[in-house]
Amino acid sequence: MKKVLTIAGSDCSGGAGVQADLKTFAANGVYGMSVIVSVVAENTCRVIDIQDITPDMIKKQMDAVFEDIIPDAVKIGMLSGKECMEAVAEKLEKYKPVNVVIDPVMIAKGGHALMKEDSLEFFIKRLIPLAGILTPNIPEAEAITGIEITTVEDMKKAALRIYEMGADSVLLKGGHLDGDALDILFDGKEFYIYSTKRIQTKNTHGTGCTLSSAIASNLALGLSFPAAVEKAKAFVTMAIEHSLEIGKGHGPTNHLYGVYKNGLDYWRLL
Template identity: 50%
Template structure:
């Protein structure tokens, strides 16, 4: 069984962060491990509190994983403080995992800010250059490229600028009212552009979509698929999770990560 490690914050409501990553990884056929960067008190309506791990504890978490069950792929999500980003970069340089996917999480679906300004600068300096691919949404791509994105041509220009700055492949995610969930991949050397066309699913419950997509990409890379195939499979998975139309909570609810799981252990004795 292939393995994947998520380095991210915990979501107490279970829809995003570490919890979404683990659900996604297991649903995509890999053994999931985690190193928690922060505890968050949150639900579908917002984030009320964040408690960061210490750099020393985060490094201990990473050492225990890498020295025992070495991950075939690593996904990095929410890291809110510069010192924690530096600890992650230190351990990535030490252990050199083959596949690194960075979801540069800056703002939650609910609109809550999840990362400090100085941490953004450290993220750009320390983590983006070691990534195989990063998966920014439109607002995050605007921060990383320094330009406003209002069209698909703008997406191409911004993604190319990000590649040139940081030397990693970029999956610039559409959505955010820009297009029908069409995503653009620009290769790490800037020579290839590939559009992944999708359909917008009429479901307001999108809590954890970014976490889920990046974790699914990492899972497929861990299983030996190339980057384009991994992204295509991840997009198919997230479309299915959204189309299942799970409706929980009072805000932007979670997706059904187990939409494609069948068998007797999934059976319920509840009469609707």
């Protein structure tokens, strides 16, 4: 069985972060492992508080995984500050895992900052060059590049700029623009465009975590970057389409809908 590691924050409400990642791994037929970098007290409405795990403990968690179970892919989500970023970067350089998917989580669905403002430049210089694929949404890409993004051409320009910062490939998610849900992948050679009809729902808590984890799962299973993204987009679209009316705010997606409806082999059909 293929194995995938998530390095991210914990969402006690279960819709995002490590909890969403592990559900996504299970739904896509891979074995999931986790390194917790922050404990986030949040729900569908708000983030109450964040407590970071010490850098030493982050590194020890990574050692524990890599010395025993070598991941076939690694997904990295929320990294709140320079200290945890450096801890993760140090161990990535030591163990040199394949298929590193980095989701630059900056702001929670409710608007709370999850990456400290003074850490962005450090993230750009230290983490982006370690990414096999970086998966920013439009506000994150604007923060990283300084480019205002209002069109597809702006998305392409920003993806190219991030690629030039050192990422092997870039998936820029266009969900914040009007119209269909359009994402653009740049792999250093060409652009790939993925478009699906926008689903009208407020229940989109954890969609970025889910997409990046699905990409990591597909890469672990041996798919190419374009195919991994295509299959992951189909998965997250399904999860949004059947999202859950749980909580008073932005409810979670339904990661396991396909398993519930079609059995454990459904993911092979995506």
